[in-house]
Amino acid sequence: MVASARLQMLGLPLDCATMAQSVERIGGYLQTPDFHLVVTLGTEMVVRAQTDASFREAVRSAALVIPDGIGTVWAARLRGFDMRERVAGVELVQVLAQRLGGRLRVFLLGGAPGVAESAAQNLLRIAPGVHVAGSRDGYFQDDREVVEQIAASKANVLLAGLGFPRQELWLQKHGPACGVAVGIGVGGTFDVLSGRVRRAPRWMQKVGLEWLYRFALQPSRWQRMLALPKFAMRILTGGQDSVQAWPEGQATS
Ligand code: UDP
Numbered sequence: 001m002v003a004s005a006r007l008q009m010l011g012l013p014l015d016c017a018t019m020a021q022s023v024e025r026i027g028g029y030l031q032t033p034d035f036h037l038v039v040t041l042g043t044e045m046v047v048r049a050q051t052d053a054s055f056r057e058a059v060r061s062a063a064l065v066i067p068d069g070i071g072t073v074w075a076a077r078l079r080g081f082d083m084r085e086r087v088a089g090v091e092l093v094q095v096l097a098q099r100l101g102g103r104l105r106v107f108l109l110g111g112a113p114g115v116a117e118s119a120a121q122n123l124l125r126i127a128p129g130v131h132v133a134g135s136r137d138g139y140f141q142d143d144r145e146v147v148e149q150i151a152a153s154k155a156n157v158l159l160a161g162l163g164f165p166r167q168e169l170w171l172q173k174h175g176p177a178c179g180v181a182v183g184i185g186v187g188g189t190f191d192v193l194s195g196r197v198r199r200a201p202r203w204m205q206k207v208g209l210e211w212l213y214r215f216a217l218q219p220s221r222w223q224r225m226l227a228l229p230k231f232a233m234r235i236l237t238g239g240q241d242s243v244q245a246w247p248e249g250q251a252t253s
Helices: 019-029 043-051 053-058 069-080 089-103 115-126 141-155 166-178 187-192 201-208 208-219 219-225 227-242
Strands: 006-009 014-017 038-039 064-067 105-110 131-136 156-160 180-186 243-244
Touching: 006 069, 014 053, 014 064, 019 038, 019 064, 019 089, 019 180, 038 043, 038 053, 038 166, 043 053, 043 069, 053 166, 064 069, 064 156, 069 227, 069 243, 089 115, 089 180, 089 187, 105 115, 105 141, 115 131, 115 187, 131 141, 141 166, 156 166, 156 187, 166 180, 201 208, 208 219, 219 227, 227 243
Parallel strands: 038 064, 038 180, 105 131, 105 156, 156 180
Antiparallel strands: 006 014, 006 243
16 A cells, blocks of 8 residues: 555644545555545635534544645645645545446435436446445435445445535444445535536646635635635644644554
8 A cells, every 4th residue: 555644734634645545545445344534625624623623533533634625735735745736526536436446336425315326327437347336315314224224235435425524424423334444525526426516627626726616606605715714824824833744653533
């Protein structure tokens, strides 16, 4: 398995993992019997974790924390760390499916009714070798019933698109009972995969402006956008302490 440096960013772990390294590490997790939480860390999530202790602990319990969020990439680079690229959750799901193919038995959990199903169909178009073990919308009350459904599906990867912090808290609490080796919080990925929400044009993604595109499409997200200047302020005023190497020997949970 490829090792990648782990940083501590405003108290949270963040792995300097490229797309290729992330896929390789997740592939490695599939060979073990244990549950591994994978967090796709966006800038808004870092801000939320500053005041939400249970969410912070969930992120700190993750086996892999991927830099999804241009702010996290910017902050790591500003403090001199070798953060090669942003790894967007929506892309990770597609690349995982293409590269790991038949090794994946995925369960898609989340989104409005029907969204996970059409996302699954489109995922199969991109990666026909993948086995879709099941799917279900994210507006449920009875956790136990959902856990039983996932366990019965024999999925090895659970994609949870329930929005943060719910998806990380849910995976941390129920992931092991679902019998999956990997649980990934994927936010609005199913909305994009199903074709309901468009991603920003490639050039905007490249220059780190995808957040602006999402804001333009859904102005109701403006309150969430306030997290971005808050994050930048904390990084800039926190000096070197705001981003540092993960303390050696310190467990993440
Ligand atoms: N969602 C859900 N159950 C809930 C709340 C939200 O399944 O109780 C879904 C929602 O339908 C959407 C996703 O969670 O598909 C969150 O998308 P958003 O774009 O807010 O996530 P982001 O990618 O910004 O984290």
